[in-house]
Structures are given as C-alpha cells and as structure tokens.
Amino acid sequence: MDRLMLTPVIRGAYLEAARAPVILLFDKDERSDLPELTLSGPGALWHGHGSAPAGAFDSDHRTYTAEERAAEDVVGKQAREALQALKDADGALPSGVRVPGYGSFFAGSTWDEADAARRGETAKLDVRVPAGREDTVRGRIALVTGGAQGFGAEIARGLADEGAFVIVADINADGAEAFADELNAGGPVRAASLAVDVSNEDSVRKMAGSVADIAGGLDLLVSNAGVLRAGSVLELPYRDFEFVTKINYSAFFLVVKHSSPTMIRQRTSCPSWTADIIQINSKSGLAGSNKNAAYAGGKFGGIGLVQSFAMELVEYGIKVNAVCPGNFFDGPLWSDPKKGLFIQYLNTGKVPGAKSIADVKAFYEAKVPMGRGCEGPDVLKAILYCIEQDYETGQAVPVTGGQIMLR
Ligand SMILES: NC(=O)c1ccc[n+]([C@@H]2O[C@H](COP(=O)([O-])OP(=O)(O)OC[C@H]3O[C@@H](n4cnc5c(N)ncnc54)[C@H](O)[C@@H]3O)[C@@H](O)[C@H]2O)c1
Known part of the structure; x- marks a missing residue:
C-alpha cells in the first residue's frame, strides 16, 4: 500500500480520536521513541484483496474501484481502533506515531504544532475542538x-x-x-x-x-x-x-x-x-x-x-x-492595464461612447443592482456558507449583487 494512500487514513484516525481538525506531517524514519500504531499489514491487505489488476494500488492508479475502497475500509477501521488504544489515562493522544514499514506521522492543530512534534518538542496532541461559526475552517x-x-x-x-x-x-x-x-x-x-x-x-x-x-x-x-x-x-x-x-x-x-x-x-x-x-x-x-x-x-x-x-x-x-x-472588476482579468477586459473593451469600442476605462467600468457597474463588482470577501462568505451548511449539496450559489436572480 502506497504511503500517500495510508497518510489520509492515519489522519482520519486522528480526526476521529481528537474530534477536531489536525495537520499530519510525515518523517520516513521509524522513530523508536514513538508509540507504534499497529496495522496488521496494510500492504498485504491491500494487495491481497480481490481481483484488482496488478499495479492498481500504487499512487499512479487512475481508477479507484469498489474493491479498493472496501480494502481501505478495513485498514481505516484498524487505524481508528489502534489510535484510540494509544490514548493515555487522561484521554490525551500521542502527537506522533510510528507505523512499521512506513515511517512516522506527526499531528498538530496547526502546521507549526505538527512540526514541533516532528522535532520532538511535544509528545501529546493539544486538541482544539471547533467552538462555533468562527471555527468553520480553522x-x-x-x-x-x-x-x-x-x-x-x-x-x-x-x-x-x-x-x-x-x-x-x-x-x-x-x-x-x-x-x-x-x-x-x-x-x-x-x-x-x-x-x-x-x-x-x-x-x-x-x-x-x-x-x-x-x-x-x-x-x-x-x-x-x-x-x-x-x-x-x-x-x-x-x-x-x-x-x-x-x-x-x-x-x-x-x-x-x-x-x-x-x-x-x-x-x-x-x-x-x-x-x-x-x-x-x-x-x-x-x-x-x-x-x-x-x-x-x-x-x-x-x-x-x-x-x-x-x-x-x-x-x-x-x-x-x-x-x-x-464580475470581479478590481481583479487582473478586468483591471490589468495591458491585457485586462477594461482596456480591451475601450480599445475595441465595445461600450458605445466610452472614452476612458472609468466609462467602461461605470457601464458594467450599472448592470448590477447593488452598483458594484464582486470582490474576494463576497466569494469567501459564500464558500463559508457552503461549508457550514451541512444540509445542502449540489447547489449553485450566486454572488452577483442581484445581477442574476434564480428562478
Ligand atoms: N474575474 C471575474 O470577473 C470572474 C467572474 C466570475 C467568475 N470568475 C471565475 O473565477 C475563477 C478565477 O478567475 P480570475 O478572474 O481570478 O482569473 P485570473 O486570470 O486572475 O486567475 C486565474 C489563475 O488561474 C491560473 N491558471 C490558469 N490556467 C491554469 C491551469 N491550466 N492550471 C492551473 N492554474 C491555471 C492562472 O495562472 C491564474 O493564477 C475562474 O474560474 C473564473 O471563471 C471570474
């Protein structure tokens, strides 16, 4: 089993045990000071499974079959149980584990914390459980x-x-x-x-x-x-x-x-x-x-x-x-002084009577009920909404200042 395939499985075990997001870093050395996360041969499990074609389980694979997913489920369950078993009496998780045959994995609530674990500066994971809306993507x-x-x-x-x-x-x-x-x-x-x-x-x-x-x-x-x-x-x-x-x-x-x-x-x-x-x-x-x-x-x-x-x-x-x-009028697509759409539309006379970039911009802004272009923070709010909303999928969320209204 490829390490890059195992890595998210180990991270999942941390997510499950910590009930909080973690960053997971890797070191190819099997560090003897770390507790061992025992998986009963994920390589064997993977490669021995079903009738998957030879080579299907390396990171070059282009298909992701039901058989692979079933085999991964077995490894995932093992990883989950093995990490739970490594909690100490206070329920704290080790910030690093050694996986024989692969190397060592280090977890932290942030990249810096995971890196401190990798440098051997911390032994226990400092869990930060999301507290509310402000932690939607933390x-x-x-x-x-x-x-x-x-x-x-x-x-x-x-x-x-x-x-x-x-x-x-x-x-x-x-x-x-x-x-x-x-x-x-x-x-x-x-x-x-x-x-x-x-x-x-x-x-x-x-x-x-x-x-x-x-x-x-x-x-x-x-x-x-x-x-x-x-x-x-x-x-x-x-x-x-x-x-x-x-x-x-x-x-x-x-x-x-x-x-x-x-x-x-x-x-x-x-x-x-x-x-x-x-x-x-x-x-x-x-x-x-x-x-x-x-x-x-x-x-x-x-x-x-x-x-x-x-x-x-x-x-x-x-x-x-x-x-x-x-339209993101302030972004490079529109505002680049040489290749932007404003200068192109000015030069090609696309906007009747426009004599300057400001005229072209005003023409397009007037098409928006809210009178301005879309900006990064507008898009970010829609992204955060999609993530926080756990009862919706498959939607197309307009962020157009009212220029497009869904029917
Ligand atoms: N600018 C607008 O007014 C506007 C409006 C609505 C939607 N959008 C959409 O927002 C997205 C971003 O647009 P933008 O205006 O910021 O564009 P942009 O041209 O400013 O940036 C696009 C980025 O994509 C990268 N890119 C281009 N081809 C790539 C490729 N093959 N592989 C990897 N990266 C590649 C470019 O290097 C660039 O960094 C696009 O999907 C666009 O359709 C833009």
Missing part, C-alpha cells in the same frame, strides 16, 4: 487551484485568515510560491504551494498526492483555476474553444477525480468527517453570455458536474457546490 486543509492571483488568491488569503491551512496550486509555479511565502511572512506557517496544470491528468494526479504529503489530507477543494477567451461563434477559432473548455470544464472532472479519494480515505477511519468541494463557477454558468459561448458553455457544464458529483459523493460525506460570482 485547522482544515484547503486546496485552491489557480490560487496565485485574482479570485483564487483572494479566496486563499481569506481561508488562511479564517485559520485554514491553504495549499495554493497554480500553473504559475513562481507566483504560487511567492503568494504562499507572502501568506507565511512573519507569522505561523499557514500556506504551501504546488505547481499544477489542471488540464493535464498526470499533473493533477501528482498534485493530489502532494497534498497528502504536505499536510496529511484534504477537507476543502476549491476548483477555481479558469480562463476566458471571448468571441463570436462565427469568429472564435475552435482551438480557443477547446482551450477554454479543457480548463474551465474538463479540468474540474480531473481535480475532483484525483482529489476526492483523499477525502474518502480520511472517512474510512473517521466516518463522521465531512469534506467540501466548491467550484468557482460564474454568473455566466447561470445565464448565457453574448459572444462568450466557450466560457458560458463550460460554466453551464460545470453546474451539471457539480450536481452529478454531489449526488454520487454524498455517500462519502463530501458536499459539492458551485459559487457563481459576478
């Missing part, structure tokens, strides 16, 4: 694709400020790293970065594995990476249509396919644990967009995926929702 592990700039960066910053550990994944690897560094500057470690091309399956699979390696599991996937190539159906080259569709539509399938197994594995050892997948969709996923069919079509399709994934993954305690923002 200690939870979030992955934000396209998190280096724009809405993704706003969401990542907002989640980190709310106490989550955030993994910023972007095709712009340098930008993602610089942004994670900025989130960590002068304070606790609350972010990490990964390079990913969400439209490439190998890249997405590697990202999913790295997430388990960085923080031990995954509680929130924000599928945000997106692109826009506007144009008339009469003029837009098909390659542009395909480019937009691959990133805005097909890639959502890929990130869910490869990230949800981590969420499912956690649940084998913590059956009450829930996780969330949120697609950053658009108002253009709820109403057509003139001369912007590639974008709107992919976003409409995203709602279909959200509803379908929601129906399927509810069995594993995973809610799947879409957040549909209105």
Whole structure:
C-alpha cells in the first residue's frame, strides 16, 4: 500500500480520536521513541484483496474501484481502533506515531504544532475542538487551484485568515510560491504551494498526492483555476474553444477525480468527517453570455458536474457546490492595464461612447443592482456558507449583487 494512500487514513484516525481538525506531517524514519500504531499489514491487505489488476494500488492508479475502497475500509477501521488504544489515562493522544514499514506521522492543530512534534518538542496532541461559526475552517486543509492571483488568491488569503491551512496550486509555479511565502511572512506557517496544470491528468494526479504529503489530507477543494477567451461563434477559432473548455470544464472532472479519494480515505477511519468541494463557477454558468459561448458553455457544464458529483459523493460525506460570482472588476482579468477586459473593451469600442476605462467600468457597474463588482470577501462568505451548511449539496450559489436572480 502506497504511503500517500495510508497518510489520509492515519489522519482520519486522528480526526476521529481528537474530534477536531489536525495537520499530519510525515518523517520516513521509524522513530523508536514513538508509540507504534499497529496495522496488521496494510500492504498485504491491500494487495491481497480481490481481483484488482496488478499495479492498481500504487499512487499512479487512475481508477479507484469498489474493491479498493472496501480494502481501505478495513485498514481505516484498524487505524481508528489502534489510535484510540494509544490514548493515555487522561484521554490525551500521542502527537506522533510510528507505523512499521512506513515511517512516522506527526499531528498538530496547526502546521507549526505538527512540526514541533516532528522535532520532538511535544509528545501529546493539544486538541482544539471547533467552538462555533468562527471555527468553520480553522485547522482544515484547503486546496485552491489557480490560487496565485485574482479570485483564487483572494479566496486563499481569506481561508488562511479564517485559520485554514491553504495549499495554493497554480500553473504559475513562481507566483504560487511567492503568494504562499507572502501568506507565511512573519507569522505561523499557514500556506504551501504546488505547481499544477489542471488540464493535464498526470499533473493533477501528482498534485493530489502532494497534498497528502504536505499536510496529511484534504477537507476543502476549491476548483477555481479558469480562463476566458471571448468571441463570436462565427469568429472564435475552435482551438480557443477547446482551450477554454479543457480548463474551465474538463479540468474540474480531473481535480475532483484525483482529489476526492483523499477525502474518502480520511472517512474510512473517521466516518463522521465531512469534506467540501466548491467550484468557482460564474454568473455566466447561470445565464448565457453574448459572444462568450466557450466560457458560458463550460460554466453551464460545470453546474451539471457539480450536481452529478454531489449526488454520487454524498455517500462519502463530501458536499459539492458551485459559487457563481459576478464580475470581479478590481481583479487582473478586468483591471490589468495591458491585457485586462477594461482596456480591451475601450480599445475595441465595445461600450458605445466610452472614452476612458472609468466609462467602461461605470457601464458594467450599472448592470448590477447593488452598483458594484464582486470582490474576494463576497466569494469567501459564500464558500463559508457552503461549508457550514451541512444540509445542502449540489447547489449553485450566486454572488452577483442581484445581477442574476434564480428562478
Ligand atoms: N474575474 C471575474 O470577473 C470572474 C467572474 C466570475 C467568475 N470568475 C471565475 O473565477 C475563477 C478565477 O478567475 P480570475 O478572474 O481570478 O482569473 P485570473 O486570470 O486572475 O486567475 C486565474 C489563475 O488561474 C491560473 N491558471 C490558469 N490556467 C491554469 C491551469 N491550466 N492550471 C492551473 N492554474 C491555471 C492562472 O495562472 C491564474 O493564477 C475562474 O474560474 C473564473 O471563471 C471570474
């Protein structure tokens, strides 16, 4: 059994025993000073199970069969019981365990606490049980694709400020790293970065594995990476249509396919644990967009995926929702001085009579009943709502200042 598959199972055992979120770090040394978490040969259990094809159980696998899930359930139950048995007389959990054949795992309420355990500075887990709404994402592990700039960066910053550990994944690897560094500057470690091309399956699979390696599991996937190539159906080259569709539509399938197994594995050892997948969709996923069919079509399709994934993954305690923002006028997509939509629309005369960027902006703001564009905190509130609300899934939540009203 692959370590990256075992890691979320061990984290789940901690979630179950602590009744609180934990970050889980790994060290390949089997540290003799740690209590042993005895699993009766997870490798043998996994590989000996049923008629699974050879090689199906390594981290390169592309299918995730019912047989694998059944085998993982057995390991999950073992891990849960084994960790419970390691509680001391006061009910405290060890902050680290040794798993023979794999290495050592270290838990903490924050990344810094887990790292202190890894350095041997603490022996008991300091549990912080969520107290209320302000703890909706505290200690939870979030992955934000396209998190280096724009809405993704706003969401990542907002989640980190709310106490989550955030993994910023972007095709712009340098930008993602610089942004994670900025989130960590002068304070606790609350972010990490990964390079990913969400439209490439190998890249997405590697990202999913790295997430388990960085923080031990995954509680929130924000599928945000997106692109826009506007144009008339009469003029837009098909390659542009395909480019937009691959990133805005097909890639959502890929990130869910490869990230949800981590969420499912956690649940084998913590059956009450829930996780969330949120697609950053658009108002253009709820109403057509003139001369912007590639974008709107992919976003409409995203709602279909959200509803379908929601129906399927509810069995594993995973809610799947879409957040549909209105135009983010202050973000780079609109405001970039060279490539932004404002300067493009000004130069191409798309807004009749507009003589400046301010005129173009005023034209679009006037379409919004609330008179302004959508901003990061507006989107963050909708995300927090989706997570906190445990009696809803498969929804598309508009955040458009009233520009789109659901029927
Ligand atoms: N900006 C808006 O007005 C607006 C409105 C509604 C919805 N949205 C949606 O919000 C999301 C973010 O949009 P934004 O305006 O912040 O865009 P943006 O262009 O500012 O940022 C997008 C980020 O995604 C990354 N990215 C692009 N292709 C990628 C790929 N293949 N793999 C990984 N990362 C990739 C980029 O490097 C960038 O960091 C998109 O899904 C978009 O459709 C945007």
